[in-house]
Amino acid sequence: MTMAKRDTYTPESLLAVAVTVFNERGYDGTSMEHLSKAAGISKSSIYHHVKGKEELLRLAISRALDGLFAVLDEPRAVSGRAIERLEYVTRRTVEVLMDELPYVTLLLRVRGNTDTERWAMERRREFDHQVAELLKRAAADGDLRPDVDVRLATRLLFGMINSVVEWYRPERGGATSEEVADAVVRTAFAGLRTAG
Amino acid sequence: MTMAKRDTYTPESLLAVAVTVFNERGYDGTSMEHLSKAAGISKSSIYHHVKGKEELLRLAISRALDGLFAVLDEPRAVSGRAIERLEYVTRRTVEVLMDELPYVTLLLRVRGNTDTERWAMERRREFDHQVAELLKRAAADGDLRPDVDVRLATRLLFGMINSVVEWYRPERGGATSEEVADAVVRTAFAGLRTAG
Secondary structure (H helix, E strand, C coil): CCCCCCCCCCCCHHHHHHHHHHHHHCCCCCCCCHHHHHHCCCCHHHHHCCCCHHHHHHHHHHHHHHHHHHHCCCCCCCCCHHHHHHHHHHHHHHHHHHHHHHHHHHHHHHHCCCCCHHHHHHHHHHHHHHHHHHHHHHHHCCCECCCCHHHHHHHHHHHHHHHHHHHHHHHCCCCCCCHHHHHHHHHHHCEEECCC | CCCCCCCCCHHHHHHHHHHHHHHHHCCCCCCCCHHHHHHHHHHHHHHHHHHHHHHHHHHHHHHHHHHHHHCCCCHHHCCCCCCHHHHHHHHHHHHHHCHHHHHHHHHHHHHCHHHHHHHHHHHHHHHHHHHHHHHHHHHHCCEEECCHHHHHHHHHHHHHHHHHHHHHHHHHHCHHHHHHHHHHHHHHHCCCEECC
């Protein structure tokens, strides 16, 4: 029997604990027991907040997805030339990823064993699809190099964006989120090499 | 008691089975029992080939690392202008990753709980470091855009390269390994956007 602390959790603070545990152990490898230990409150206290671990997963994934999809509705994402919208969406996606690091990390790692995980993957594909549509329009406008394959380019763009979760650790200092977002946009669209 | 098949494994074919299981279950989550079931031979037959699962991990990781480090010794990687060497190394790294997909996938996923995993991470850092040195020389030659931060650029370059393991599935058709390698080199060095 572990000494439980008084349950002063808000939905947000309990979610933050759960996401940390999910990212450390994997969602599949996390039990209610692990969550209870990490939070320092009993399982029944957790059940007072949520129906179970799948609801915590859904809440966490929703937070990441809401942040990402909100980018697509921002003024600079919906009007203007497609290439400018695409660069804006890339920059903001990197910023959301860094602002909501544990939540987006969880989203990128889920693998589809439960309804919630399959829904997360489906929504993530939908986001990627909307960005791919912007790439297609930019190509039609003649703003992408003609040798660019849109499908491959979408994958490489997200490869670069999503890799940020592997090494960005705000607590360690280093590059600011603005510098990282700048570097991703410049590398993806202008390339590393001196022009000409 | 499971019916064991006759042990006709070579070191290579046993390794291929082990790597598949490591990638599916994670190295930590794999027991000798899992390996025995997947291979269809008894645990003692496996011990006839190797000392244990850590030796299988070391052999698999060595195969990935040998492929990657060999690239750095190829003629076009050691002579010529740094930017050309860098582009060549990028192309060949993508090719090795695709040719040795399960082995490099395992290398990219290990996390450092055993000596072998820590050695793998150390060697991987050494490889990244050598590529970063090429980036530095290319910058000194004036061949990288002056606003490029070498450390950040190295991370984004590997982010793009390594993301290929997430979606490249040769059995599904799609882009050839040459097309993928071309796309990575062009995206990273020339960017997606039409020049000028």
